[in-house]
Amino acid sequence: MSRLLERLQGEIAALDAQSLRRRRQIAETACAPEQSLTLAGTTAPRTMLGFSSNDYLGLAAHPALAAAWAEGAARYGTGSGGSHLILGHSRAHAQLEERLADWMAPFIPEAQSLFFCTGYMANLAVLSALGGAEAVIFSEALNHASLIDGARLAKARVERYPHCDVAALDAMLGACDAPVKLIVSDAVFSMDGHLAPVHQLLALAERHDAWLVVDDAHGFGVLGDTGRGVVQALGLHSERLVLIGTLGKAAGVSGAFVAAHRTVIDYLVQRARPYIFTTAAPPAVAHALLASLTLIEGEEGAARRAALQARIAQLREGVKAVLPADGSACLPESPTAIQPLIVGDNARAMRTMAQLDARGLRVGAIRPPTVPVGTARLRIALSASHSRADVARLVDALGVALSQPMQEAA
Numbered sequence: 001m002s003r004l005l006e007r008l009q010g011e012i013a014a015l016d017a018q019s020l021r022r023r024r025q026i027a028e029t030a031c032a033p034e035q036s037l038t039l040a041g042t043t044a045p046r047t048m049l050g051f052s053s054n055d056y057l058g059l060a061a062h063p064a065l066a067a068a069w070a071e072g073a074a075r076y077g078t079g080s081g082g083s084h085l086i087l088g089h090s091r092a093h094a095q096l097e098e099r100l101a102d103w104m105a106p107f108i109p110e111a112q113s114l115f116f117c118t119g120y121m122a123n124l125a126v127l128s129a130l131g132g133a134e135a136v137i138f139s140e141a142l143n144h145a146s147l148i149d150g151a152r153l154a155k156a157r158v159e160r161y162p163h164c165d166v167a168a169l170d171a172m173l174g175a176c177d178a179p180v181k182l183i184v185s186d187a188v189f190s191m192d193g194h195l196a197p198v199h200q201l202l203a204l205a206e207r208h209d210a211w212l213v214v215d216d217a218h219g220f221g222v223l224g225d226t227g228r229g230v231v232q233a234l235g236l237h238s239e240r241l242v243l244i245g246t247l248g249k250a251a252g253v254s255g256a257f258v259a260a261h262r263t264v265i266d267y268l269v270q271r272a273r274p275y276i277f278t279t280a281a282p283p284a285v286a287h288a289l290l291a292s293l294t295l296i297e298g299e300e301g302a303a304r305r306a307a308l309q310a311r312i313a314q315l316r317e318g319v320k321a322v323l324p325a326d327g328s329a330c331l332p333e334s335p336t337a338i339q340p341l342i343v344g345d346n347a348r349a350m351r352t353m354a355q356l357d358a359r360g361l362r363v364g365a366i367r368p369p370t371v372p373v374g375t376a377r378l379r380i381a382l383s384a385s386h387s388r389a390d391v392a393r394l395v396d397a398l399g400v401a402l403s404q405p406m407q408e409a410a
């Protein structure tokens with residue numbers, strides 16, 4: 001075997017030895033709370049009740065969206081045929097961008113939107129295009145990997161500010177005389193579920209003449225009266241706002257958008273390489289997304305948001321009642337579908353996950369370095385499609401697992 005392959009094998013073996021090797025499972029059925037899954041190294045699928053999907057409104061397998069997808073494919077075919085600047089930009093893409101611009105018009109003056117294949121690419125595009133050599137990027141400490149990678153791709157200098165520390169960020173911005181400043185933050189922190197202080201970040205952007213780039217991956221569809229996300233929930237309004245929303249999570253399809261003042265969007269079309277040098281997503285995806293937006297803003301969306309809120313309340317109440325009296329586990333405040341049950345050490349997180357697994361429940365265990373040392377957690381993600389009984393089953397199983405003494409971890 002070549003030395004190159006041996007090196008890779010060595011690294012994989014090291015991950016294995018630390019129990020850090022990632023393995024995929026194969027979903028045999030559509031995204032839903034109960035799914036048939038085949039785990040790596042096994043052949044027989046198991047039916048599991050899952051609490052780790054991003055399908056927060058339960059739209060990923062909605063028949064209306066599958067029908068819209070099929071209609072889109074019948075009308076436009078399967079492939080877009082090219083990049084957006086060369087033939088690939090269909091009427092469906094244009095309609096979707098217009099619709100999203102309308103959605104964001106109350107929050108961003110002269111709003112336009114730009115559709116991307118994924119949120120990852122949208123973040124690379126925004127940061128690399130706006131973060132030129134003369135710019136400084138102020139990046140929140142807990143930002144998503146795609147924002148970190150976008151900052152790496154940018155020529156701008158990058159300064160990290162402490163989590164939610166508005167005063168520290170204010171001082172950093174005050175000490176910076178770069179002509180272009182970008183404040184970059186997740187709206188909802190993906191491992192914690194709580195919101196960034198977006199109002200205060202926007203006030204700093206106004207005071208220091210900076211852009212505020214907000215990634216609303218976990219808020220879009222979920223937050224706000226009609227699901228327009230963090231901008232609607234908080235009533236934001238500014239031409240400094242550059243909003244990124246993913247469409248593969250609550251919207252149940254795939255892709256992402258950037259919404260901003262039309263000048264910003266014009267500029268991205270000219271300069272954002274992750275927009276320009278890639279094949280446009282299939283028009284059918286955009287066509288299905290138009291149907292998804294209609295669901296999200298209508299009565300069904302409202303009912304699904306209400307169902308999700310009811311499950312969140314049920315879980316929080318249930319888990320608080322079974323938390324150990326010694327304070328060795330906690331459930332920090334989170335108003336979103338992401339609920340972090342912090343259990344402290346890695347072994348306990350893995351053991352709790354295994355106990356849930358034995359009962360047919362799937363919850364992700366998140367360990368350092370993804371989260372700070374000593375805050376290993378079960379990251380519970382709820383969906384409008386979870387039933388009361390689903391959440392009750394999880395709470396029961398957590399009660400049993402958490403009541404066992406810590407020493408058993410050894």
Ligand SMILES: *Cc1c(COP(=O)(O)O)cnc(C)c1O
Nearest residue numbers: 118119120144146190217246248
């Ligand atoms: C999921 C996620 C993304 C990436 O979006 P995709 O459409 O999945 O590529 C970006 N930012 C955050 C905060 C996310 O959670």
